[in-house]
Amino acid sequence: MATRFDAVMARRGAIMRKALGMDYSEFELSPVAFDYERMMTAHGYSLDDIVGIQTRAGVGNTPLLELKNLTDLVRSISEAGKGARIFVKDEAANLAGAFKDRRASVSIHVAKEKGYEGVIAATSGNYGAAVASQAARNGLKCIICQETFDSRKVGQPEIVEKGRICESYGAEVVQMTVGPELFFHMVELLDVTGYFAASLYSSFGVSGIETLGLEISREMRALTGADPTHVIITHAGGGNTTGTARGLKRAGATSTQIVSASVDLSGLHMASDNDFNRKSFTTGHTGFGVPFATWPDRADVPRNAARPLRYIDRYLTVTQGEVFYLTEAMAKLEGLERGPAGNTAMTAAVSLARGLPRDATVVVQETEYTGAGKHHWSQLNFAKEMGVEVRAGDPKDNVPGKVIVIPEALEQIHANDFDVARMRKSYVRNALKNAPEGYAPTADDVVFLAADTNSDAAAVEALLAELKEA
Amino acid sequence: MTDATRAREGDWVEVECKLLDPADRSKNLPPETAEKPLMMWVKGFAQGEAGMGEELTIETMTGRKVTGALSAVNPGYFITYGNPIPELAHVGRDLRARLAAYRATEGPAGAAEGGDR
Secondary structure, rough: OOOOOHHHHHHHHHHHHHOOOOEEEHHHHOOEEEEEHHHHHOOOOOOEEEEEEHOOOOOOOEEEEHHHHHHHHHHHHHOOEEEEEEEEEHHHHOOOOHHHHHHHHHHHHHHHHHHOOEEEOHHHHOOHHHHHHHHHHHEEEEEEEEEEEOOOEEEEEHHHHHHHHHOOOOOEEEEEEOOOOOOHHHHHHHHHHOOOEEEOOHHHHHHHHHHHHHHHHHHHHHHHHHOOOOEEEEEOOHHHHHHHHHHHOOOOOOOEEEEEEEEEOOOOOOOOOOOOHOOOOOOEHHHHHHHHHHHHHHHHOOOOOHHHHHHOOEEEEHHHHHHHHHHHHHHHOOOOOOHHHHHHHHHHHHHHHHEEEEEEEEEOOOOOOOOOOOOOOHHHHHHHHHHEEEEEOOOOEEOOOOOEEEEEEHHHHEEEEOHHHHHHHHHHHHHHHOOOOOOOOOHHHHHHHHHHOOOHHHHHHHHHHHHHHH | OOOOOOEEEOEEEEEEEEEEEEHOOOOOOHHHHOOOOEEEEEEEOOOOOOOOOEEEEEOOOOOEEEEEEEEOOOOOOOOOOOOOOHHHHHHHHHHHHHHHHHHHHOOOOOOOOOOOO
């Protein structure tokens, strides 16, 4: 007999089609390729329409702040002539406290327009608060499915806080133990309620982030006379990178380098009941960043709108201890007390700016709200309770899940380059693995794979030949 | 924590449900996860009376009826900031002193304008 899990998953395609209000099959071109740009614009909203939706929703137009104290400190540890100017978009100023409001505002607008009674999203992050807040404003019912607890019902303070804020906004929060079957239950709930799937990875949500890139370009031109030389983005599932980079391009900021940054959680298994509470970051980390970039279509939609390899120029990693240090520093130096996960890119920006000339400009494109649970002190106290060692020293000695090393000085912050070429290769391997066995990619597939990995046809051909050999 | 050990009709409560037995869980889970059931908790208004661990149906905020074992009455949120972190205590003082020292040698404008002096 089929289990409940198998029975729901077998009907997944049909349930999701109804819940997403759009049929993804019309974008498919082959077992490998699909029309990404057509999928992204099929909703019919112009960028101006989205700005309008967000303005009415209390979202966007967040302050762009120059961080003069941090910039000077970086210059104090840089070689002569080095030390780029650092800026931040204070996205915590959005209605529910994060850039995720940009995503949610468009999804909830669509749900309301299409006449759905409610919305469902699977998220343990700020996106839950954003969806719950926008649903409340629009009179829609809201269910948030959250991976909250280990098998002892112990929860990460950050996730427990995110559950609290969703309930504060009137959402029903379905809290679960560790495991990818969160998505099975979400599909089951979509089936019984008939609600809209406010997926993090739909084109509605990712389109909503494009306004962030647009604002950065416009505000930097007004402030400095030019687009930023670099925009650095905290990277998890890839939507933040994708949406921001698309918005920058649409604003004409074509020479701006796109740098993603994640916390290094290598060695921790994302579906492990033991590792679950031994990580201090529940988002913005490599545990999402790498698998989603190298295979975006593992998401809860047939085709993921978040395709970061199309846009990334560099991918930097930092350690948990470095981010906690910078989070403390931002409050004391810049009067910005914000959540640690959102400061991941800020931490990598210190390392990046140090190596750039003084006339370069680095925009850190988000902050997130903080508070009990979502505060670096809560996180570190919880880590200690979970048996993770917290000590001062050189961040090189950091071991995810075992030791959090807090730097003793700013110059110890050093972001590492993750090998983007290797990510492109794994992406191509995964694309082939997910096509029918023995499928031979066509010339059109090669063009698609080149676009999807921001490389060229010759490079993809070489990769395909190499994979065939192996 | 709340002291109440019984839910009365209309109370705001939490129930616990087992969604999947270990045998029915997704394949490819690490063993420490695969051997545990997938559990779920949700809050809502009690539709009757029950003691802790007893079966109870609730009505959630979306109006769904969910039946599970009563796990909390008037469940709270016990997240805190906790104590300051000793390893971070020096950060503000050190960096402010460094900034002041740097500006004393480089001039007060620092990064202020243009930045390419």
